[in-house]
Amino acid sequence: MSFQTDLLRASRWRPWEFVLWVAIFALPYFMPSHALLINEIAIVALFAMSLDLILGYTGIVSLGHAAFFGFGAYAAALFAKLVMPDPTVGLLFAIVVTGLLGAVASVTILRGTDLTRLMVTLGTALLLLELANKLDWLTGGADGLQGVVMGPVLGMFDFDLYGRTAAWYSMGVMLVLFLFMRRLVHSPFGATLKAIRDNRLRAMAIGIPVVSRLAVIYTVAAAVAGAAGALLSQTSGFASLDVLAFDRSADVMLMLVIGGVGWLYGGVAGAVVFKLLQNYLSTVTPQYWMFWIGLILVLLVLVGRDRLFHPWRLLAGRAGKTGAKA
Amino acid sequence: MLTILFDGIAYGMLLFVLAVGFAVTLGLMNFINLAHGAFAMAGGYLTVYAMRDFGIPFLACLPLAFIVVALLGALLERTLYRPMYGKPHLDQVLFSIGLAFMAVAAIDYFVGSSQQNLQLPAWLSGRTEIGDGAWTLGMGHYRIFIIAVCALLTVVLQLILSRTRFGSRLRAAVDDPRVASGLGINVNVVFLLTFAVGSGLAGLGGALGAEFLGMDPTFPLKYMIYFLIVVSVGGTSSITGPLLAALLLGIADVAGKYYIPKMGAFTVYLLMIVILMWRPQGLFTRKGAK
Numbered sequence: 001m002s003f004q005t006d007l008l009r010a011s012r013w014r015p016w017e018f019v020l021w022v023a024i025f026a027l028p029y030f031m032p033s034h035a036l037l038i039n040e041i042a043i044v045a046l047f048a049m050s051l052d053l054i055l056g057y058t059g060i061v062s063l064g065h066a067a068f069f070g071f072g073a074y075a076a077a078l079f080a081k082l083v084m085p086d087p088t089v090g091l092l093f094a095i096v097v098t099g100l101l102g103a104v105a106s107v108t109i110l111r112g113t114d115l116t117r118l119m120v121t122l123g124t125a126l127l128l129l130e131l132a133n134k135l136d137w138l139t140g141g142a143d144g145l146q147g148v149v150m151g152p153v154l155g156m157f158d159f160d161l162y163g164r165t166a167a168w169y170s171m172g173v174m175l176v177l178f179l180f181m182r183r184l185v186h187s188p189f190g191a192t193l194k195a196i197r198d199n200r201l202r203a204m205a206i207g208i209p210v211v212s213r214l215a216v217i218y219t220v221a222a223a224v225a226g227a228a229g230a231l232l233s234q235t236s237g238f239a240s241l242d243v244l245a246f247d248r249s250a251d252v253m254l255m256l257v258i259g260g261v262g263w264l265y266g267g268v269a270g271a272v273v274f275k276l277l278q279n280y281l282s283t284v285t286p287q288y289w290m291f292w293i294g295l296i297l298v299l300l301v302l303v304g305r306d307r308l309f310h311p312w313r314l315l316a317g318r319a320g321k322t323g324a325k326a
Numbered sequence: 327m328l329t330i331l332f333d334g335i336a337y338g339m340l341l342f343v344l345a346v347g348f349a350v351t352l353g354l355m356n357f358i359n360l361a362h363g364a365f366a367m368a369g370g371y372l373t374v375y376a377m378r379d380f381g382i383p384f385l386a387c388l389p390l391a392f393i394v395v396a397l398l399g400a401l402l403e404r405t406l407y408r409p410m411y412g413k414p415h416l417d418q419v420l421f422s423i424g425l426a427f428m429a430v431a432a433i434d435y436f437v438g439s440s441q442q443n444l445q446l447p448a449w450l451s452g453r454t455e456i457g458d459g460a461w462t463l464g465m466g467h468y469r470i471f472i473i474a475v476c477a478l479l480t481v482v483l484q485l486i487l488s489r490t491r492f493g494s495r496l497r498a499a500v501d502d503p504r505v506a507s508g509l510g511i512n513v514n515v516v517f518l519l520t521f522a523v524g525s526g527l528a529g530l531g532g533a534l535g536a537e538f539l540g541m542d543p544t545f546p547l548k549y550m551i552y553f554l555i556v557v558s559v560g561g562t563s564s565i566t567g568p569l570l571a572a573l574l575l576g577i578a579d580v581a582g583k584y585y586i587p588k589m590g591a592f593t594v595y596l597l598m599i600v601i602l603m604w605r606p607q608g609l610f611t612r613k614g615a616k
Contacts, residue, residue, distance in 0.1 A: 113606070115557075116602055123602075126551060126591070127595045130591055130595065257420060288434070289431075293424070294423075294424040294425060294430075294431065295428060296424070297424025297427070298406075300424075301410070301417045302409065
């Protein structure tokens with residue numbers, strides 16, 4: 001029974017989580033001038049959490065998660081442009097079509113080693129990038145998709161120039177999807193995912209349907225990433241090729257690793273740290289941001305992810321309990 | 327049509343020289359070195375500068391690029407790469423992408439982001455045509471040169487691997503590093519040498535390809551995917567696998583760009599995904615993936 005109580009305790013809401021969410025939602029009130037940045041952070045945090053579902057909880061290494069982000073972004077932008085400008089319907093549409101894409105793409109990650117997975121995920125993202133580039137009659141090609149006009153959120157709140165509506169909209173969506181993901185990873189389903197991550201062979205031996213679990217979680221992660229992409233194109237009214245670029249996949253991986261894998265708040269923390277760093281460093285040295293990312297990545301791995309970000313864990317003598325084995 | 331085949335072979339040979347170091351690193355130490363392209367870029371830039379600013383002839387630049395980049399590889403292996411071997415793949419990927427990013431930004435900072443041009447010597451810039459009609463074979467002299475150099479390198483590599491003592495040590499270490507070290511083979515030294523030679527070859531490939539592939543700071547990221555394709559399709563257990571995969575990729579890429587230019591690199595990616603779904607362990611490996 002103790003296992004069950006352990007699992008249930010892990011899923012219980014802590015007081016600080018309520019405080020955190022209230023604080024998050026209060027932010028645009030107190031810092032209206034930074035609402036655009038807050039909006040961006042909420043979007044990439046959601047994106048990072050979706051990657052966490054497959055990387056942190058299931059152990060699928062992906063170098064091409066931007067495929068779904070970008071697909072969602074284009075889907076939402078095209079929907080607003082061609083069908084109707086209502087953001088909520090557009091968001092749902094983007095989630096559904098990206099989920100479908102994820103279900104199709106999940107076939108590619110079921111077999112093979114880490115290297116094969118890296119390849120096919122990267123390949124999928126590049127394939128979509130190439131498609132978006134070539135189908136310029138639909139996507140605008142390298143110029144990006146312009147002229148996306150969004151309607152008011154829920155028919156009431158117009159998107160303003162300062163991005164406060166946008167920030168609340170993105171945060172609302174982030175919260176809803178966060179609640180869903182939190183429920184998911186603490187469910188028995190989530191426990192089987194962790195079992196697959198820790199030892200696929202044993203998981204199979206105790207009767208976990210590994211293939212269908214992988215397919216389902218990949219689809220869900222894709223759909224959430226699609227939602228994040230949709231938020232980006234809806235709040236900025238623009239979709240360009242960089243939503244699908246390789247840098248975006250690498251960035252989101254870095255965020256997740258900074259915040260800690262296998263922990264949904266890791267995505268949020270990583271996104272905050274990453275975006276603030278990016279904001280600061282790119283004002284200091286505008287075009288060499290890439291160098292700093294590289295340096296952070298190298299240091300991160302050389303020093304050890306655990307030691308750098310969780311020194312207190314070492315002090316507490318629980319050094320062996322690393323978050324995730326990729 | 328023969329011309330396309332010929333260009334594809336030249337391109338494939340070049341890709342092979344660029345990627346073989348990556349394949350061996352992956353096979354030997356199970357290390358995914360996504361920064362491999364940075365070594366190639368180092369070789370390319372070195373050649374461009376040596377020729378333009380110091381007037382060193384092209385032929386002398388090639389061994390120079392090889393040696394300098396090999397030394398650089400050995401240095402980095404000793405200092406940075408060594409602690410990475412035992413780490414999980416996620417850490418290796420993050421680490422080597424970080425290195426690649428730093429290389430890209432550093433080149434951008436020191437050299438600038440514009441594409442570098444290489445002035446080929448006159449005897450390499452001509453073109454010979456054989457036959458006529460649909461079967462015309464037009465061969466750029468530079469491409470003949472590339473094929474010759476790469477073929478020579480392949481034969482030498484194959485001979486080293488299959489005939490020398492070092493080659494048998496290397497193969498033993500690839501098959502099972504623990505047993506190999508138990509038999510008294512110093513796997514660390516074998517690996518240091520292999521890494522250095524692999525980086526050196528990448529540098530040489532970069533020097534050879536500077537004119538052909540174009541040298542700009544995003545080179546490591548642009549060609550990373552090609553190395554990965556070569557290795558994942560060709561497997562890491564031999565050098566014939568990556569060679570065949572590189573040739574296939576080169577021909578498919580050139581032909582795809584020629585016949586269906588609208589699709590761009592699309593064909594290559596699609597082909598790769600399909601091949602990997604069909605045989606995740608690679609096309610040219612007999613046993614399953616490790």
